[in-house]
Amino acid sequence: MSTKHAEAATRFIADRAEEKWHDETLWMVRQKRDKMSHSLPEWERLRQLASAIKLYSNSHLADLLEEFERHAVANGAIVHWAKDAAEHNAIVEQILQQHHAKVMIKSKSMLTEECGMNPYLMEKGYDIIESDLGERILQWMHTHPSHIVMPAIHIKRQAVGRMMERVLGTEPGNSDPTYLTHAVRKDMRRKFLTADVAMTGVNFAVASTGEIVVCTNEGNADMGTSFPKVHIATMGMEKIVPNLESLGIFTRLLARSGTGQPSTAYTAHYRKPMNGQEFHIIIVDNGRSEILGNPEHFRTLNCIRCGQCMNTCPVYRRSGGYSYTYFIPGPIGINLGMLRNPRAYSDNVSACTLCLSCSHVCPAKVDLGEQIYRWRQQLDVLGRANSMKKLLSRGMKCLMERPALFNTALKFAPAVNLTPRMLLYNRLNAWGVGREMPRFAKQSFNEMWKTNQIEK
Amino acid sequence: MSCKEELLNRIRQHTLQTFEMPDLQMETLTYEDKTASFREVLGQMGGEAVVLQPTDEVNEVIRRLYPEAERIASNLPGITCATFNPDEVADPRELDGTDLAVVEGAFGVVENGAVWLPATVKYKALYFIPTALVILLHRQEIVSTMYEAYRRLGQERPDYSYGVFMSGPSKTADIEQALVFGAHGPMRVSVLLTE
Numbered sequence: 001m002s003t004k005h006a007e008a009a010t011r012f013i014a015d016r017a018e019e020k021w022h023d024e025t026l027w028m029v030r031q032k033r034d035k036m037s038h039s040l041p042e043w044e045r046l047r048q049l050a051s052a053i054k055l056y057s058n059s060h061l062a063d064l065l066e067e068f069e070r071h072a073v074a075n076g077a078i079v080h081w082a083k084d085a086a087e088h089n090a091i092v093e094q095i096l097q098q099h100h101a102k103v104m105i106k107s108k109s110m111l112t113e114e115c116g117m118n119p120y121l122m123e124k125g126y127d128i129i130e131s132d133l134g135e136r137i138l139q140w141m142h143t144h145p146s147h148i149v150m151p152a153i154h155i156k157r158q159a160v161g162r163m164m165e166r167v168l169g170t171e172p173g174n175s176d177p178t179y180l181t182h183a184v185r186k187d188m189r190r191k192f193l194t195a196d197v198a199m200t201g202v203n204f205a206v207a208s209t210g211e212i213v214v215c216t217n218e219g220n221a222d223m224g225t226s227f228p229k230v231h232i233a234t235m236g237m238e239k240i241v242p243n244l245e246s247l248g249i250f251t252r253l254l255a256r257s258g259t260g261q262p263s264t265a266y267t268a269h270y271r272k273p274m275n276g277q278e279f280h281i282i283i284v285d286n287g288r289s290e291i292l293g294n295p296e297h298f299r300t301l302n303c304i305r306c307g308q309c310m311n312t313c314p315v316y317r318r319s320g321g322y323s324y325t326y327f328i329p330g331p332i333g334i335n336l337g338m339l340r341n342p343r344a345y346s347d348n349v350s351a352c353t354l355c356l357s358c359s360h361v362c363p364a365k366v367d368l369g370e371q372i373y374r375w376r377q378q379l380d381v382l383g384r385a386n387s388m389k390k391l392l393s394r395g396m397k398c399l400m401e402r403p404a405l406f407n408t409a410l411k412f413a414p415a416v417n418l419t420p421r422m423l424l425y426n427r428l429n430a431w432g433v434g435r436e437m438p439r440f441a442k443q444s445f446n447e448m449w450k451t452n453q454i455e456k
Numbered sequence: 457m458s459c460k461e462e463l464l465n466r467i468r469q470h471t472l473q474t475f476e477m478p479d480l481q482m483e484t485l486t487y488e489d490k491t492a493s494f495r496e497v498l499g500q501m502g503g504e505a506v507v508l509q510p511t512d513e514v515n516e517v518i519r520r521l522y523p524e525a526e527r528i529a530s531n532l533p534g535i536t537c538a539t540f541n542p543d544e545v546a547d548p549r550e551l552d553g554t555d556l557a558v559v560e561g562a563f564g565v566v567e568n569g570a571v572w573l574p575a576t577v578k579y580k581a582l583y584f585i586p587t588a589l590v591i592l593l594h595r596q597e598i599v600s601t602m603y604e605a606y607r608r609l610g611q612e613r614p615d616y617s618y619g620v621f622m623s624g625p626s627k628t629a630d631i632e633q634a635l636v637f638g639a640h641g642p643m644r645v646s647v648l649l650t651e
Contacts, residue, residue: 025632025633028633029633040485041483041485042482042483042484042485045482048478049478049480049482052475052477052478053477053478053480055475056475056476056477056478059471059472059473059474059475060474061467061471062464062467062468062471065464065467066464069460081459081460081463082459083459083462083463083466087459131640132630133628133630133631133639134628134630137630137631150629150630150633151630152630152631153633155631156632157631157632157634160631177631177632177634177636178634178636180631181628181630181631181636181638181639182636182638185638185639185640188640189552189640192640193549193552217626217627217628217629217639218626218627218628218639218640218641219584219626219639219640219641219642220639220640222580222583222584222620222641223581223584223585223640223641226548226579226580226581226584226585227548227549227581237463237467242477243610244606244607244609244610245480245606245607245610246480247606248601248602248603248605248606248607249480249603251602251606251621252567252601252602252603259629261501261568262497262500262501262567262568262569262623263567263568263570263602263621263623264623265501265622265623265624265625265626265627265641266620266621266622266623266626266641267570267620267621268618268619268620268621269616269618269619269620270618271616271617271618271619272617272618273617274575274579274580274617274618275548275578275579283463285463285466285467289463289466289467289470290470292467292470292471292472293469293470293471293472295472298472
């Protein structure tokens with residue numbers, strides 16, 4: 001009866017202290033975002049423009065991608081097209097083979113996560129090193145991100161410290177974040193200098209100039225691309241923006257929305273390869289063109305992956321990223337999962353209170369909550385509706401269509417208040433699990449109205 | 457049919473309604489005292505901005521800020537405190553172990569304390585590998601917002617291979633959201649505002 005999300009969330013909230021920490025920490029990020037948005041009088045105008053630019057670029061995508069490619073090639077880049085994850089991974093592998101490369105250092109990319117690239121390449125014997133601190137921690141712990149911007153938000157410093165004692169030989173019992181971060185800095189420095197190939201994701205690709213833009217706080221993407229002879233940048237095709245002017249709208253929104261900073265420490269523009277470096281750009285579809293043709297859900301392609309919909313979501317904050325069955329959690333993940341495979345990922349659509357907070361904070365105005373509502377209407381068609389809820393809805397429908405029966409039922413409803421708890425709170429009543437049932441009033445509104453107890 | 461054409465065809469087939477490009481003209485935040493606000497915001501980003509007085513000698517200011525720096529890189533002619541020219545090394549890996557690099561910025565942005573660095577050095581590694589970075593910036597070259605910054609780049613069409621808006625030092629909060637400076641890049645960034 002419970003969804004997989006509800007079951008996993010039950011495990012997450014079993015540790016009340018950690019649930020509270022997770023909830024409060026993410027809410028703090030939401031508050032930082034609010035401070036940023038309130039400091040800009042033009043905030044709502046920026047959101048409106050971001051949404052409008054995305055709608056323009058996604059509805060002129062083929063032309064803009066061609067324009068981007070033309071300029072990128074003129075700049076000296078090598079552009080590849082991948083229709084799905086398998087093609088993407090094969091292209092990367094081929095580049096590694098051409099250069100007899102063994103070690104690739106990479107910055108964070110949700111796209112490589114989507115394509116399952118790391119496991120694919122590591123199985124073939126390549127050493128893939130994540131250089132973002134959070135991603136590196138997860139790689140050492142053999143696990144995956146629980147948030148798209150703060151990937152290791154669910155891991156406590158003590159656990160990181162213990163793990164680093166093992167992998168880096170740090171001082172026993174030292175879990176100071178500064179100490180641990182600098183230990184990784186020292187270790188990663190060697191890796192930056194010796195990797196064969198560098199890979200980065202792409203935050204924005206500018207059609208009018210053919211350059212790609214990568215935003216980080218750590219500088220790991222730029223350190224990574226500074227030494228190897230090859231740089232591979234991989235992008236979902238919706239990363240296109242028409243020109244530098246429109247890029248200015250997005251860079252003003254991205255970090256303010258994501259982490260509540262005016263911008264990331266580094267907004268790096270890669271236009272032409274330097275010092276004889278080979279510069280590859282992979283443009284990936286992997287289901288995006290399908291989404292374009294979906295009238296109810298194409299706005300998910302507006303997403304700039306800031307992660308704020310997770311921070312604001314009351315369900316995400318209190319259930320953690322691992323409770324969702326799709327690799328991207330939270331409101332955007334619920335929608336992207338359904339677009340990927342509705343039968344496989346429908347467990348997540350109930351992880352939403354329809355409060356629409358996500359829709360209100362989204363910098364590119366993706367109608368996240370509204371889309372989740374629409375998916376819920378599809379559950380029955382997909383054969384994924386909850387049978388108990390269906391039964392109850394049918395019962396309610398029967399009752400609602402028969403006023404006499406309804407009024408009689410209502411008359412006897414207060415009797416429930418006197419029912420022993422064990423009859424009410426048991427496995428047969430899903431609504432009694434984890435919450436208190438409402439008490440029925442002694443008189444119904446209808447009765448009060450008829451006996452003139454309501455002031456007109 | 458090649459993968460590219462197949463992909464573009466599929467996009468064209470699936471595109472539903474088309475939307476117009478919006479007019480990007482807008483009123484944006486402006487700062488009255490750009491120098492003062494730039495200093496304030498850069499400070500919040502973990503960096504520092506120092507306004508050079510007419511009597512200040514730039515090398516002395518750098519030495520005063522970084523008395524312990526031994527290996528100092530710069531390709532700028534006036535920077536006599538530099539101990540080597542980073543453009544002359546054979547491989548960017550040789551820049552590892554640089555205590556301080558002194559570089560030039562094109563313009564600054566108040567709203568995020570950023571400086572636009574279109575690579576004017578041979579190896580862009582120089583912006584990231586030193587323990588500390590000093591950026592020289594003309595005080596007049598500061599715009600209020602990234603909106604203006606990109607309009608400027610869009611209109612002037614500068615020819616850069618690589619460029620970065622850098623807002624203060626490298627940082628992370630990946631362990632329990634605790635802010636730490638010096639994740640991989642410079643631990644300290646000073647912007648010297650010149651006349």
